[in-house]
Each structure stands twice: as structure tokens, then as C-alpha cells.
Amino acid sequence: MDIRDENNHISETMQSEEASSTPEDAAVDILGQTSYTLPPPPFPAGTPAPPQPASDPQTGGFISNILPEPAPRVYQQLVPLMGSAPAHLYSQPGTDRQGQLRHPEVNVPGIPENMRQYVRPAGELHGVPFWEFVTPPPPSNPPLRPPFPTGAPAPPQSALDPRIGGFLSHTLLETAPPVSQQLVPLMVTNTATVPAHLYSQPGTDRQGLLRHPEGNVPGIPENMRQYVRPAGELHGVPFWDFVTPPPSNPPLLPPFLTGAPAPPQSALDPRTGGFPKNRKCEAKQDEDRLYIKKPPNAFMIYLKEQRPKVMAELNITGSAAINAVVGKRWRSLSKDQQAKYFDQAETERCRHATEHPDWSTKENYGKKRKRTRNRTSSTASASEPKQEAQQAKRLCVMPAQTQPSSSSSVAKEPLEQPQRQPTVTNLHYQQSACVQLQNTQTAADAPVCQVNPVLPASRIDFSPSASLASSAAPIQLQKDAPFVSDTDEALLSVVEQLDLLLTSEQFQQPSSPLIGPQLNQTSLASPVYSALSTLCASPDTFFENQKEPIGFADIQDDMWSILPVTPQPDTLSCSNTPKYSPNSPASLENSSPSILLDSSVAPTECQPVSPFSETEKNMMSLLNDLKLGPFAQPLQPSSPQADWSSPESDQSFTPQTTATFIHSIEEGLSSLLNLLEVPPFFAEPQQSCSSRTKSLLEQSNSQ
DNA sequence: TCCCCTTTGAAGTGA
């Protein structure tokens, strides 16, 4: 049946004696009675319905009145008719968008008396009330006309749905926007996620196309034209649509409130004077509607997942620092672990390709931001960081500038600090490390280990250029075969084990009962740091400077920052080969014998360019810094035994495996510290590191 | 208000 005929038929039917006695009946007639279920009563049983004003013969309700009900209705009740809009954007009778019970009472301060029938409390956010439109109850003899203000002439019938006497239902419009959009400014909160396309923008329709000239609204009263616009035409029948007035003049009040007292200032965005920023954001989003973003790659998915965890673990907020940490973790993941994210990325990519078959990344080129990528050519200094980073990448050496800090307090320090004078407290130890290093180098082939007594190891610049700051001799790191020492191997072992633990699910939940309230990150870290503190500094100095919690991620990060290389099997093959001998060209007259690992064998395969590997140098810096307390916070006295004996212990994360793990860490650290043999760090090598964990392990085994 | 920083991976650009 032609829709015009249908409309005529319906109109005739409604006017006849057999017309549906109630609007609901009329609606059911129109909709065919089958698929549409009338919404439930607006208020639950027992909840008093809001008082309604006396029926206004001039107002038959807004467009939603195509389905008028005895009870107040909100625009959202149009949902079943429109169908295409997300259901969560619409309130259901008696509930807000989240399905929560609405305020039953009607108290509408600041709303003009004659408009209160159209609003009711919709909720409250931070003490700020929000209001929403409601359709007034149908009068005993519903006129079924749109709610033009009192005195306003009714629009011509051509603008009305002949079936119901009101505007046509959007069900007939292909591009039909939800008319409830006018509710949005009133109802959105700071966290609302109303899609931008639900907003009409001045001069455009929701698809960004030019709107009908607003002045061409035949039959619409002059004072109402600002609220409607031609929405289209179907089979010669024009349709009108409510529009949101241009938001250019804050406060962004809904049209019906124009001239009404402004809502409480707390409800307005202090920056714009309008409603919370959602509106502006949505407007911007609407402007950018055609901007299709790239699908995320595997790392981006991982980054998004890990960011909150890293923030919680390290107590840092800067995305740059967080991303650096996540980047390290990403690289530490196995291929299998990464495969999960590559699969997700592929899924996203396919979905994106399906949704936007004609889109390609080149469409976004130059749209995101106007970068001045050539700024590096302006000044040499400006180009250094990137060049350095690239060079470091090739060398598998992370430049210090890109290293994440191990603690938030340190992270807030300026990156490029002048070298500070050693404090009295640390002078002795600091000198010990540096003297050793400096004694082992020549201007020709050995770098100066620039140990900054204040900055932690991860902040010390070991990049070649920085190391050369006070030395004429460049570090000749071998690009393809970096010098790998036993220290590197030992530390790699530790790091690998740390990774295993850190990536375990149990560890991702520090408060997990599987781990125990005390056997947490800090207590796990304690043995390691106890060992380190015993080895590297006087406890008093160490504890004096502890300010922030120790996390395992801190250790891991510093482990990675210590390790400049990730040796491949072939590069490791030479790691057990003695590196130095007193007669080696690399050794020096003033070299400390303590660092000569084997004086009887000359270097063979691996020709060191420095008496220390990068790892060893960094490790010494870390140890040197430890006494300054960069990792902060007093070590918490833990009683792991109590936790480990907990019946809630996880089978896959048993006290025994934990103790074994910690023991292995300590052994690894002890091993590498022994390799370093740099006094005074080499105080009580074996015993201080493992006795405690061994004891715990024995206790665990005995249970 | 805009852009940078910082990361990895994918994809585009230009030589």
C-alpha cells in the first residue's frame, strides 16, 4: 500500500467512530500490533508519579506523542520506533539511562512555570540536578498535536502526521535523527558518551550536509522555527525535525530554556559557561566525524591494556614514561605472548576494513597534527636526541634520555642536570666506583664512566656521545658483536626470571590472596634490595633516603636499564671466554686486579673495547646510586612465611617456587656482584645475598 | 590551545 494512502486511511480511521479509543490503541493500529511492545509504566508500583499540570489544550506533547500514554513519557520512549539509536542513550520510564530509578518528585527550580510540564528531574550528579523532557499526560480528549506554546498557531496539517495529528514518526525517515537529542544538553554528565551524531550542528545535518535554510519552514510559527527544520520528504510528505540551536552562544541551554534562569553554575562548564564539556567535545567530534582513525596495532593494544597497570605499579602518570616502560615489557614478551595481541590487532584491522572498505591510512596523513619534523635540521643540539636514539637502537643501547625512571620522584627531576658534586655521605662510595673505572681506562680506548652521584643508574647517560662529554676517546662499541660479559649473562638470567614472574597473572594482582597481603611486590623485592643494600652501601645511608615504595617493576626496569644489550645466542658464545688479562691491550697499567677475571688467559674471540661491558658499568652506577636511595621507602619487614603457609597459596605460584625464584635472583645478583668485585660493594658476597632466602626456602620445604 | 614526548607496528611516501 502506498504510504500516502496508508496515512490517509489511518487519518480517516482515527477520525471515525471506530477510531481507537486511546492513543495506545491508535499506535497499535499504526504499528500493526505485533512487533511493538508498549513501554512499561514510567514509575514502578508504589512510586508516586510526578504531579502533572492540568492538560493544556495547546500542547498535545512533543513529537513523542505519537505514542502518548497516561503517564509522563520521555523522548526515549521513541526508541522502539526508531530502532537504530543505541538503547543506552535513552531513558526508560522511571529510570535513567543506566536503568536507575529516577527522582519521583517533580521540583523544577528555575524552569518557567508554563514549561514545567515538559520536564522532570532526571537525576543528579555531584549534587547538580539534571532535568529531562517529559511528555505531558494526554488530556482526557487528547488533541494529538505537537506542543506549540500557548498562543502559537498550529502548523498546517501538511506538516503533521495525518495519522496522529503530530509530526511524522521518524520511523519513516531514512536519516531520521532521534528527536530526543534536545535532551542531551540537560542530561549529559561529564562522563556521558553520547555519540556526536546525535547532535545537530548549525548549518549542517547529522551527516555534515548543508541543512535546509531555516527560514524556509512553511507553516511553522515564527517563534518556533528556530526549533524545527525540514527533515526531508517521503512520497511528497514533508517531515520536520527538532533541531538544537547553534551552540555558539554559551551557556548552552536547551531551546526551551532560553530566557529562563541559568542552572547552577556548578552544572556548567566553567571554561565555556555552558554545560559540561561534553557538548563542545561532541561538537568537535561531529566536525571530525569523517576522520577515521587507524586501527591499533598489536603494541597499541598492549599499551592500552598495560597503561593502567603500569600507572598503578610505578605510581607515574606521564604517558611518555609509561610508554617507555610498556615498550620494555613488550620487548620482553615472548613471541607467544605477543601473538595474542597480534591476533587482536588483526581482528581489529579486519573489522576496520569491513567497516571502512575504501579507507586507507593515507587519508589521515597530515590531518592529525602539523609536525615540524625537520626541526632537527635547525640546530644540531635539537637533532641529537633522535640521532642518539637511533644510534643507540642500532647498538642496542638505550640512551639515558629514553630510560624510564625507576621512581616517580626521580622521574620528576630534570633530565639534563649538571653533574652534582658528591655529597659527604656518598663521597666515599662514589669515588670508589669511579676511581676504579677511571683507573681502567685510557684516553685511547676506554671511556669515562660518568657516574652521577645523584641520578639513578637509569638516568645516567651511557650513550656514546654523553660518555664522551669529558673524554676525547669515543666508546667503540662493536655494532654487531657487543661485548658481553659474564655479568651480562648473569643479569640476563635474573631479568628473564623477573619477566616470568612479572608477566604471570598472579603477579598482575598485587593484592591477590594468591600472593598474600604481605608477600607483595615490596616484600618480594625486599630480599633483593636487602642484599643490594648490604652490598653496596651502609644500611643507614640506604634507609635514610628511602622514600617511595619499591616495586618489582622498578627492579625490572632497572635491570633492563642496566642491560644495554640483549645478547643473541651467537654473541653469548663468547661470554665465558676470559676477557682480560694484565697483558691484554685492553687492560691498563693502573687497572685494579679485582676486575681482572682471569689473568692467565688472553682475550680471544671478543675483543673488548672497554674493561667493562656496558652492563657492568651501568651496574656499578646502579649500585652507586642505591646508597643514595633512589628506590626510596624503608624496606617493609615482611613475614613471608606466614603468607606462604596460607592455604590460599596458588599451586602454580607456590611458596617454594617463589622462594626459589627469589633465591635465584639473589644468586644471580650475587654472582654478578662477585664478578664485579668492586669494593666496598663486595663486602659479604655470598652470605648476605642468599642466606635469608635459603632460610625461607628451607622453611617452605619443611612445611 | 596546540604540540611534544614516548613506545612499536603498520602503512604510506619518495628516491
Added chain:
DNA sequence: TCACTTCAAAGGGGA
């Protein structure tokens, strides 16, 4: 083919 560039996310911070 290769090297380089841009952009995905995100939020602090600087200009």
C-alpha cells in the same frame, strides 16, 4: 627496495 615519515593511545608539561 630502502629509508624515512606518519599515525594509532594517552596524559603531563611546555610554549
